Structures are given as C-alpha cells and as structure tokens.
Amino acid sequence: MPSTQHWLMKSEPDECSIDDALAAPGRTVPWTGVRNYQARNFMRDAMRVGNGVLFYHSSCAEPGIVGIARVASGSRADPTQFDPASPYHDPASKPESPRWLLVDVQALRKTRLLGLAELRGVPALAGMRVLQRGNRLSITPVTPAEWRAIEALLA
Template sequence: MAYWLFKTEPDTFSIDDLSNRSNQTEPWDGVRNYQARNFLRDDVTEGDSVFIYHSSCKTVGIAGIATISRSGYADSTQFNPESAYFDPKSTPENPRWFCVDVTFKEKFARMLSLKQIKSMPQITTLALVKKGSRLSVMPVNENEWEILCRAARESKA
C-alpha cells in the first residue's frame, strides 16, 4: 500500500462532495499534468490511502482521507468535446490522461492547514512543503503519513 496527497479546489470538488455521494465514490478525473498523470496511470493502486487536500481557498490544507477503489484507467473527460478537460489529441485507442476512483474514508474535524504542516519539523520530504511545488498528485512517505494523520486528528485549526 502507498500513500498519496491529492489536491482539489473545494469550490469544484470537496471532501464533503465525496462523502455525500450515494456510494461515496467518485472518479478523480481532470488531471492535466504529465507527472501527476504518470502517478495516476503507473503508481496509484487500489487500496492506497489518499489525503484530500483543499487548495485555492481561504484555508488550504488536508481535509480528510479517501481510499483508492479503482486503479488507473482512461479519463473519459478527455474524449468529451463538451468537457473543460477535452483533449482533441487523445483517442480511446491511445488515451493521454488517466484517472482513478476514490472512496470516502474520513473527514477530519478540523482542517490541517498548510501553515501547520509547514511548521512541523518532521515533515521534510513531502513535495507540498517544498518551494514551487504545484503538483496535484504527490506521494507521501509512510512516516510522514502517520505524523500528518495524528496531527490532523488532534488539530485545533
């Protein structure tokens, strides 16, 4: 099992949106960065755990946890001309973009803010705390996963 952090803008899709789905599962689609795509296509697998991270909002940070319920497959939005994520260079025979399915697991009582995360001396390898990191899908090592989970569950925001 691996650990991940997926960024989302809560105005578009939030931890609450995921938890309110009838089966609490949703495709994680619309990713249009090649490095993030490669993670989704090649590395993120069923059973992995994911932090859902809210970005581009008043309080950015880790909002909760999801589980990968389906490994990488072709993102259907790339084939839909009506979609904001349409890619005319992509074909069903040769898809360029991939997604995974995520299933809600837990919403934290309080957001673990980026400010809190950056103040934690034990969090050193997570790309999120490195200058200039804008990746929407990033790995989290097991030790930092445990530290962040514990902090999120104890967070006083």
C-alpha cells in the same frame, strides 16, 4: 518508479470537495481532470487499490488537508478528455490511445483542516512534497513517516 502506499491528492472544493465525495454513491468519486504527465504516471504506474489518500483542498481561501480517503480503483481513461464541453477536453487525445487517466477515490472521513501553516510547523513534514517551493503537482507521494505525522496531528 518507487512504490508508495500513501498519496496526497489535491482538489478544488468548488469542483469536488470532501463533502461532495462523502455524499457521492459509495462515497466514491472519479478523480477527473488531471492534466499533468507526472501525476498521470503516478496513477498509472504506482497507485494501487487500497492506498491511503490525504484529501487536500487547493485554490481556495484555506488550502490544506481536509479528509482521509483511499484509492478505490485502478487507472482508466478519463472521459472528460473526449468531451468537447468539458474544461478538461483534449482534442489531441484519442479513445484508442487516451492520454489522460483517472482513479476512483473513496472518501473515508472528513478531518479538521490541516492548513499549510500548521503543516509547515511540523519538523517531520519538512520534506513533504506539497510544502516544497514551486510544487504544483495535484498528486504527490506521501512517505510512511509523513503519513504517521499527519495521523498524529489528527488524533
């Protein structure tokens, strides 16, 4: 799997918003609830502490990039898979061989909303995974050129 230093991570704001992350101890939240094997594999195999993160609000009135964060830990078992009261419970996953992982994400700053329409209007972002038809992954790699284009939009 190719190494990347930048990621886009989607969160529903009613579960964990950029404001929630900024208000958390150490401005750091565990990225729980990922239940897609490809996204899990990104966390397990490619994410490294210090990698940049575009914090993205999804499943809301105005989806888009709302903050800048960083990966703050290596991957570890997501405890929600073992909790029968959690919507992310997975009875097939066992503590001795967990199926689902998480990383901690540290929010660095809130940004203005970079919505889908604005992102689609930037030629340098034409190949960005989050903008591709049918893309539903909650975690996607961001190329260095895409990261620079986002930084320019936020400057």
